[in-house]
Amino acid sequence: xxxxxxxxxxxxxxxxxxxxxxxxxxxxxxxxxxxxxxxxxxxxxxxxxxxxxxxxxxxxxxxxxxxxxxxxxxxxxxxxxxxxxxxxxxxxxxxxxxxxxxxxxxxxxxxxxxxxxxxxxxxxxxxxxxxxxxxxxxxxxxxxxxxxxxxxxxxxxxxxxxxxxxxxxxxxxxxxxxxxxxxxxxxxxxxxxxxxxxxxxxxxxxxxxxxxxxxxxxxxxxxxxxxxxxxxxxxxxxxxxxxxxxxxxxxxxxxxxxxxxxxxxxxxxxxxxxxxxxxxxxxxxxxxxxxxxxxxxxxxxxxxxxxxxxxxxxxxxxxxxxxxxxxxxxxxxxx
Amino acid sequence: xxxxxxxxxxxxxxxxxxxxxxxxxxxxxxxxxxxxxxxxxxxxxxxxxxxxxxxxxxxxxxxxxxxxxxxxxxxxxxxxxxxxxxxxxxxxxxxxxxxxxxxxxxxxxxxxxxxxxxxxxxxxxxxxxxxxxxxxxxxxxxxxxxxxxxxxxxxxxxxxxxxxxxxxxxxxxxxxxxxxxxxxxxxxxxxxxxxxxxxxxxxxxxxxxxxxxxxxxxxxxxxxxxxxxxxxxxxxxxxxxxxxxxxxxxxxxxxxxxxxxxxxxxxxxxxx
Numbered sequence: 001x002x003x004x005x006x007x008x009x010x011x012x013x014x015x016x017x018x019x020x021x022x023x024x025x026x027x028x029x030x031x032x033x034x035x036x037x038x039x040x041x042x043x044x045x046x047x048x049x050x051x052x053x054x055x056x057x058x059x060x061x062x063x064x065x066x067x068x069x070x071x072x073x074x075x076x077x078x079x080x081x082x083x084x085x086x087x088x089x090x091x092x093x094x095x096x097x098x099x100x101x102x103x104x105x106x107x108x109x110x111x112x113x114x115x116x117x118x119x120x121x122x123x124x125x126x127x128x129x130x131x132x133x134x135x136x137x138x139x140x141x142x143x144x145x146x147x148x149x150x151x152x153x154x155x156x157x158x159x160x161x162x163x164x165x166x167x168x169x170x171x172x173x174x175x176x177x178x179x180x181x182x183x184x185x186x187x188x189x190x191x192x193x194x195x196x197x198x199x200x201x202x203x204x205x206x207x208x209x210x211x212x213x214x215x216x217x218x219x220x221x222x223x224x225x226x227x228x229x230x231x232x233x234x235x236x237x238x239x240x241x242x243x244x245x246x247x248x249x250x251x252x253x254x255x256x257x258x259x260x261x262x263x264x265x266x267x268x269x270x271x272x273x274x275x276x277x278x279x280x281x282x283x284x285x286x287x288x289x290x291x292x293x294x295x296x297x298x299x300x301x302x303x304x305x306x307x308x309x310x311x312x313x314x315x316x317x318x319x320x321x322x323x324x325x326x327x328x329x330x331x332x333x334x335x
Numbered sequence: 336x337x338x339x340x341x342x343x344x345x346x347x348x349x350x351x352x353x354x355x356x357x358x359x360x361x362x363x364x365x366x367x368x369x370x371x372x373x374x375x376x377x378x379x380x381x382x383x384x385x386x387x388x389x390x391x392x393x394x395x396x397x398x399x400x401x402x403x404x405x406x407x408x409x410x411x412x413x414x415x416x417x418x419x420x421x422x423x424x425x426x427x428x429x430x431x432x433x434x435x436x437x438x439x440x441x442x443x444x445x446x447x448x449x450x451x452x453x454x455x456x457x458x459x460x461x462x463x464x465x466x467x468x469x470x471x472x473x474x475x476x477x478x479x480x481x482x483x484x485x486x487x488x489x490x491x492x493x494x495x496x497x498x499x500x501x502x503x504x505x506x507x508x509x510x511x512x513x514x515x516x517x518x519x520x521x522x523x524x525x526x527x528x529x530x531x532x533x534x535x536x537x538x539x540x541x542x543x544x545x546x547x548x549x550x551x552x553x554x555x556x557x558x559x560x561x562x563x564x565x566x567x568x569x570x571x572x573x574x575x576x577x578x579x580x581x582x583x584x585x586x587x588x589x590x591x592x593x594x595x596x597x598x599x600x601x602x603x604x605x606x607x
Contacts, residue, residue: 085422212444215430216437218423225386227490228410228438272470274425332472333425 009271010278013285017067020292024063027296029304030054057190063292065188065196069253070263070291071284072200072245075207077260078267078283082214082276083238084148087324090261091246094148095155097257099130100250101181102158108177109169119180120251127247130154135239139232182308183254185295196252203245207280210238214276256309259294262317263287265324274333290316337398338362338494338526339383344392346375346382351390352549353379354557360528362493365520367537368530370547375558376530379547380498383528385409397493410438414487416480418499424472428482431471432457435489457488460523461515477508484515488523495519497529501536509533513540534578538565538590546577565590 026037032051039045040055073091080089091097103126107113113122134151141147166174188196213234216224225231249256267283268274294316298307324331339360345351352375360366370376381387383394385401394401396412404412414435423431435457436450446454458464461481471479480500487495497516501509513536519525520542528545531537537544544565549558561573568574569587578585582595 209442212437212442215444216434218426219421219431219434220417220419222386222417223415223421225406226384226410226413226415227434228407230406268425272425273427273430274423275427275430331424332470333423 010282010285012270013282013289016289017285017292020289020296021063021067024066024292024296025055025059027299028054028059029299029306058186061188061190061193062186062295064193065253066185066291066295067288068197068200069185069249069256070259070287070289072203072249072287073256073260074263074267074283074287074290075204075280076242076245077262078264078276078279079207079210079214079238079242080260081264082217083235084145085217085220086145086148087265087328088261088321089148090258091242092255092257092260093155094134094151094242095130095153095158096127096134096151096243096246097250097255098155098158100124100127100247101255102126102162103129104180105162105165105177108180109165109173112173123251124247126158127243127250130158131239131243131247134243135236138235138239179308180254182310183256183313184309185253185291187254188252192252196248199248200245203241203248204284206237206241206244210234210241211276211280214238214280218274218276254310256291256313258313258317258321259287259290262320263290265320266290268333269324269331272332336362338364338396339528340395341383341389342393342395344382344394345390346378346387347390348378348387352558353547353560354391356392356560358545358560358562360494360526362526363520363524364526364542365517365540366528366543366545367541368528368545368547369532369534369537370530370549374547374549376547377498379560380496380528380530384413384415384496407438410490410492412492413494413496414490414492416483416487416495416497416500418502420476420479420503421471421483424470426471427467428458428463428469428471428474428485429454429467431482432485432489435486438490453491454489457485460488460519461485475508476503477505477512480504480508480512481515484512484519488519493524494526495528497527499530499532501531501533510536513537516540535591538569541565544568546573548577 025041026034032055036045036047036051037055040052045052077090080091080094081087100123103122104119107119107122113119133154134147137150138147141150213224213229216227216229217234221231263286264283267279267286271278271282273279294309294312297312298309300307337359339358341356341358344356345354346356347353368376368379378387382389385406396404396409432454433446436446436454437444440446440450458467461484463478463481463485466478471482474482501512504512516527516529517540520527542564543562546561546568547558550556561568563573569590575585575587578592584593584595586593
C-alpha cells in the first residue's frame with residue numbers, strides 16, 4: 001500500500017477514533033488516573049473495585065455504543081442524502097426517528113410502560129411503521145423530493161400526536177419521556193451491547209454492499225437505470241438499511257439528532273469526494289469520532305455532572321451545516 | 336446492421352401523440368431529431384430507451400424484440416446522455432466514465448485492467464485525456480457533456496441516445512460536440528440519435544434527420560415524423576414547409592433559416 005494522500009485521509013480518522021476511544025475510557029465524571037485505567041484494561045489492576053466497574057461496566061460499553069451509534073446514524077444520513085439527492089436529508093428528517101419517538105411516547109405515557117425492553121420494542125415498532133409507510137409511498141410517488149416531503153409530513157404528524165399525548169399526561173411521565181428524548185449513549189449495558197452491535201453492525205455491512213447502486217444514484221435515477229441498476233430494488237434496500245440503522249440507534253440510545261445530517265458533509269469535505277467507495281468507510285469512522293467527541297463533551301470538567309447528549313450534538317454539528325450551506329458555491333460536490 | 340427498428344409504434348403518455356411510427360436506425364448513422372418544444376422529442380427518446388412503454392406496436396433493438404431484453408441487458412445496448420445538469424460535482428471525470436462500466440462489472444463495480452483500458456480509450460475519444468482527476472463540479476458545461484458521452488462510450492453499447500445535450504452549451508461547444516458525434520458514428524460505427532434545437536449544426540453533421548411535427552393536436556389527429564437526409568429534405572420542400580412561418584423562411588440553397596425583414600412580412604406577422 002503506497003502512502004499517498006487518500007490513504008492518509010482514511011488514516012487520520014482511524015487515529016482520531018483510537019485517541020477519542022481511549023480518552024472516553026480515561027476521562028469521566030469520576031477521576032481515575034491514566035495508569036490505573038490502563039492496568040484495568042490489561043487486567044492487572046488491584047485496587048478499588050468501584051474504579052474497575054466504572055471503566056469496564058460503564059465507560060467501555062458507553063464508548064462502544066457511541067462508536068456503533070455514531071457510525072450507524074452517519075451512514076444512514078449519507079444514504080438518505082444520496083438517495084434523495086438532497087444535502088439536508090437525514091434519518092430525523094424522513095420521520096424515521098419521529099416514528100421511534102412516537103412509539104416510545106405511546107409506551108411511556110399512554111401505556112405506562114417503564115421497563116427498558118418494552119421501550120426499545122416500542123421504538124422499533126414506531127420506526128418500522130414509518131419506514132413501511134415510506135416504502136409504500138416510494139412505490140407510488142416517483143419523485144424523491146416529493147417522497148422527502150411526505151417523510152417530513154409524517155414526522156410532523158408523529159410530533160403532533162406526541163404533543164397531544166404529552167398534554168394529557170401527568171408531569172412525572174412527561175419528565176421521564178423528556179429525559180429519554182435527550183438521547184444517551186450510557187443506556188446500553190454490557191449485556192445489551194452484543195444485541196445492539198449485531199443489529200447495527202449488520203446494517204453497516206448492508207450499507208457497504210450498497211456502494212455500487214449508491215454511486216450510480218449520484219447521477220440521478222435515469223442515468224442509474226441506464227447503467228443497469230434496478231432503481232426500485234435499490235431504493236427499497238437503501239430505505240430498509242437506513243431504517244434498520246436509525247431505528248436501532250433510536251431504540252437503544254434515544255433520539256440523537258444532527259449526527260446523521262452533519263457527518264456525511266464532514267466526510268465529503270475532508271475526502272473531497274462523493275464516491276461512496278471512499279465516502280462510506282470515512283463516514284463510518286467520522287460518525288464514530290463525532291459521537292465519541294459529543295459524548296466526551298457531555299462531561300463538565302471539574303464536576304461530576306453530565307449534560308444531556310441532545311444538548312451537545314447541535315453545538316458540534318449545526319455549525320457544520322451552516323458552513324456548508326453558506327459556502328456551497330465553493331464546495332465542488334454541490335455543483 | 337439495423338440498431339433500432341420500430342413497427343407501427345404508438346407513443347405518448349395517456350393518449351398517443353404519434354401512431355404508426357416506423358423508424359430505422361443503422362449502425363454508423365447519426366440521426367438528428369428536430370421538432371418544436373412540445374413536439375414529443377423526449378417522449379420518443381424515452382420510448383426508444385425503454386423508460387416509457389409504447390402504447391402500441393413493436394420495437395427491435397439490435398435485432399431483438401424489446402420485450403425479450405431484460406432492463407439490465409439494455410444497458411449494454413444503449414447509453415444515454417441527458418440535458419439536465421447532474422449535481423454530482425464531487426465525482427471525478429475518471430470515476431464518472433468508470434461508472435459506464437457498471438453494466439459489465441460485478442457486485443462491487445470493481446474494474447479489471449481491460450475495463451481501465453476501455454475507460455482510457457473513451458476519455459481519449461472525447462478529447463478529455465488529462466482531465467481524469469478533475470471533479471465534475473470544476474468542468475465547463477461542454478466538458479461535462481463530453482464526459483457523459485465518454486461514460487456512454489465506456490458502456491460499450493452500439494447505440495447512444497442524447498436528449499438535447501447541447502441545450503446549455505455555447506455556440507462553439509455545440510458545434511464541437513456535433514462534430515464529435517459524427518466522428519463517433521463514422522469511425523466507431525455507433526448508432527446515434529441526438530435531439531436538438533440547433534438546426535444549423537444538425538443540417539451539417541447529421542446523416543439523417545427525423546422531423547417531428549405533432550400536427551394541430553385535434554382529438555383523432557396524430558403527428559407525423561418525416562425522415563430523410565438533410566439535402567433530400569431541403570430539396571423536396573419538406574424543410575421549408577416544416578420551418579417557414581411568419582417572417583421566417585427556410586432557405587434551401589443556404590440550408591438555414593432566414594428572417595425576411597421586408598416591411599410587409601414583419602407587419603403582417605405582428606398583426607396576426
